[in-house]
Amino acid sequence: MSLKTEPILEVSHVKKYFPVKSSFLKKTVGNVQAVENVSVDVREGETLGVVGESGCGKSTFGRTVLGLDTLTEGSIKFRGEEIGGLSDRQLKKYKKEMQMIFQDPYASLNPRQRVGEALEEAFIIHTKLSKAERVQRVKDLLKEVGLKEEHAERYPHEFSGGQRQRIGIARAVSLNPSLIVCDEAVSALDVSVQAQIIKLLKELQHSHQLTYLFISHDLGVVRHICDRVLVMYLGATMELAPAEELFANPLHPYTQALLSAIPRPVPGRKKERIKLQGDLPNPANYPSGCPFHTRCPLAHERCRVEVPEWREVQPDHFVACHEV
Amino acid sequence: MASSESIAEERISTKPKHQKKEKVFVKTIKRLLKNKLAVFGLIVIFIQFILAAFAPWFASYDPVQQDLINAELGVGAEGHWLGTDNYGRDVWSRLVFGARISLLVGIASVSLGLIGGIALGLLSGYYRKLDGVIMRLVDLLFAFPGILLAMLIIAMLGTSLVNVVIAISIWSIPTCARIVRGSVLSVKKQEYILAMRSIGASNTRILIKHILPNCMAPIIVFATMRMATAILSTAALSFLGLGAQPPTPEWGAMIATGQDFMFTSPHLTVIPGIAIMLVVFAFNVVGDGLRDALDPNMELEN
Numbered sequence: 001m002s003l004k005t006e007p008i009l010e011v012s013h014v015k016k017y018f019p020v021k022s023s024f025l026k027k028t029v030g031n032v033q034a035v036e037n038v039s040v041d042v043r044e045g046e047t048l049g050v051v052g053e054s055g056c057g058k059s060t061f062g063r064t065v066l067g068l069d070t071l072t073e074g075s076i077k078f079r080g081e082e083i084g085g086l087s088d089r090q091l092k093k094y095k096k097e098m099q100m101i102f103q104d105p106y107a108s109l110n111p112r113q114r115v116g117e118a119l120e121e122a123f124i125i126h127t128k129l130s131k132a133e134r135v136q137r138v139k140d141l142l143k144e145v146g147l148k149e150e151h152a153e154r155y156p157h158e159f160s161g162g163q164r165q166r167i168g169i170a171r172a173v174s175l176n177p178s179l180i181v182c183d184e185a186v187s188a189l190d191v192s193v194q195a196q197i198i199k200l201l202k203e204l205q206h207s208h209q210l211t212y213l214f215i216s217h218d219l220g221v222v223r224h225i226c227d228r229v230l231v232m233y234l235g236a237t238m239e240l241a242p243a244e245e246l247f248a249n250p251l252h253p254y255t256q257a258l259l260s261a262i263p264r265p266v267p268g269r270k271k272e273r274i275k276l277q278g279d280l281p282n283p284a285n286y287p288s289g290c291p292f293h294t295r296c297p298l299a300h301e302r303c304r305v306e307v308p309e310w311r312e313v314q315p316d317h318f319v320a321c322h323e324v
Numbered sequence: 325m326a327s328s329e330s331i332a333e334e335r336i337s338t339k340p341k342h343q344k345k346e347k348v349f350v351k352t353i354k355r356l357l358k359n360k361l362a363v364f365g366l367i368v369i370f371i372q373f374i375l376a377a378f379a380p381w382f383a384s385y386d387p388v389q390q391d392l393i394n395a396e397l398g399v400g401a402e403g404h405w406l407g408t409d410n411y412g413r414d415v416w417s418r419l420v421f422g423a424r425i426s427l428l429v430g431i432a433s434v435s436l437g438l439i440g441g442i443a444l445g446l447l448s449g450y451y452r453k454l455d456g457v458i459m460r461l462v463d464l465l466f467a468f469p470g471i472l473l474a475m476l477i478i479a480m481l482g483t484s485l486v487n488v489v490i491a492i493s494i495w496s497i498p499t500c501a502r503i504v505r506g507s508v509l510s511v512k513k514q515e516y517i518l519a520m521r522s523i524g525a526s527n528t529r530i531l532i533k534h535i536l537p538n539c540m541a542p543i544i545v546f547a548t549m550r551m552a553t554a555i556l557s558t559a560a561l562s563f564l565g566l567g568a569q570p571p572t573p574e575w576g577a578m579i580a581t582g583q584d585f586m587f588t589s590p591h592l593t594v595i596p597g598i599a600i601m602l603v604v605f606a607f608n609v610v611g612d613g614l615r616d617a618l619d620p621n622m623e624l625e626n
Binding site for chain 2: 008063066067088095100104108109121
């Protein structure tokens with residue numbers, strides 16, 4: 001796939017802190033640093049994978065980008081326009097351009113609403129289409145995601161997980177957005193259904209010129225679908241590189257550990273698995289210096305004190321580590 | 325690639341359409357009808373509705389028409405099968421018109437209470453900033469014992485059935501607000517609410533179209549149970565002379581007048597007493613049945 005180089009989304013120094021409040025006077029006593037200083041450009045037409053273990057702030061990052069969580073600090077630019085810190089009302093016109101596909105297909109559809117009504121809502125909110133036009137658009141959408149017209153009359157509980165995820169995808173593409181955040185969009189599905197949904201996502205990317213921010217913990221899926229991959233740990237960015245490059249030549253010790261955890265079905269190609277010591281630190285008690293230093297096999301004094309710079313070590317290959 | 329899934333779902337789509345439309349509703353009714361007590365309650369409520377709606381046809385006399393010659397006739401007297409009271413008014417006719425009053429007062433006060441309670445509950449559950457203020461207000465209302473609060477309101481507004489409705493509805497607001505707030509808190513964390521926000525839906529749309537329909541089950545149960553309490557409270561307030569004024573044929577007021585003739589004509593207190601008891605019991609068992617029928621966990625038993 002040819003990549004246009006201009007960024008559709010420029011994220012710079014984004015921080016998202018959740019305040020921890022004391023129970024009585026509601027004074028802020030600390031912060032959960034969910035997203036810590038993330039800077040990344042998402043290019044038009046690409047699929048940018050965001051990987052990391054559970055609780056590393058991937059999903060919060062995705063929601064913050066869409067304005068579903070308020071930004072604590074930093075700037076988010078969509079096609080050059082600042083959207084960070086806008087109110088819901090101001091964000092409305094950008095919502096058409098940026099959509100989200102959710103992780104749990106069972107929880108992301110209103111159980112009391114028919115599928116057709118659910119899909120129609122986006123048109124009611126954003127367009128002035130008549131009822132008949134809306135119904136027609138819903139039918140087209142359903143066909144586009146591999147469902148049938150008459151499915152519009154049904155309730156979500158009458159569908160399987162994969163079908164529900166198709167409905168979620170239909171809802172996300174209904175307004176012809178340019179950017180879709182897929183928050184673990186295939187993680188809750190069976191492997192066979194996963195493949196179908198990924199294929200559908202790829203087809204839609206072609207037909208609608210979509211850019212995906214693909215959040216996942218499944219490295220296999222990420223390798224298969226993504227053009228570039230961003231590795232996050234404890235809310236901070238560790239490494240960013242084109243997918244092939246990252247999987248072939250991981251530079252950051254965390255990325256190396258993460259990749260070594262992928263089970264390899266190839267006999268004889270036994271690779272030493274890097275086992276990390278200790279647990280993920282509590283993001284409410286954020287480590288000083290490099291966030292990874294508490295578990296890093298290469299950590300030394302400097303890592304404990306100084307936050308490593310996010311720099312481009314090779315063309316298009318960014319990493320935040322003192323050792324590289 | 326979609327074919328394997330859609331083939332698997334083919335058999336579902338062969339079902340008739342209308343059957344699916346009201347599936348949740350029909351399922352709830354079916355479960356409710358399995359509960360024998362609830363069926364009994366439904367029958368009692370149905371009879372009350374019929375009596376109330378067609379009171380002039382069922383009543384054999386004008387409920388306030390005095391006939392002193394035939395005063396204090398016992399049960400089974402000729403022309404007055406439930407007897408007459410101390411002014412010779414037909415007890416059956418008064419009972420039938422009383423059904424109308426208690427039902428009207430119950431429905432009116434519960435609806436008013438629901439409107440207030442749902443509005444407050446939705447606001448305090450959804451907007452965190454309003455939560456503290458509204459819930460403290462609700463705590464304030466909770467601090468009064470119900471019947472005392474009602475008496476206080478009636479003391480301020482004056483004694484009449486309309487004021488009884490207002491008093492009972494105000495008293496219903498805090499409980500309803502708490503119930504709704506609780507459901508809103510759990511529903512608003514659902515992913516589909518986040519999905520609606522990401523599509524750009526306004527808060528009003530999310531509250532009315534997405535949160536409220538998913539909070540309906542506890543509200544329906546509450547409304548049914550509250551009907552029983554409202555009817556009972558109306559009778560209690562009228563008995564105390566704060567509600568319906570004579571000669572209005574209200575059940576509580578009927579007991580109040582009948583109590584002077586407890587030993588000579590016990591039917592004057594016993595009959596409206598039984599009516600109140602039956603209706604309150606009916607609404608309570610139906611509410612209980614609804615709670616079970618609407619509970620999604622009950623599905624496991626079937």
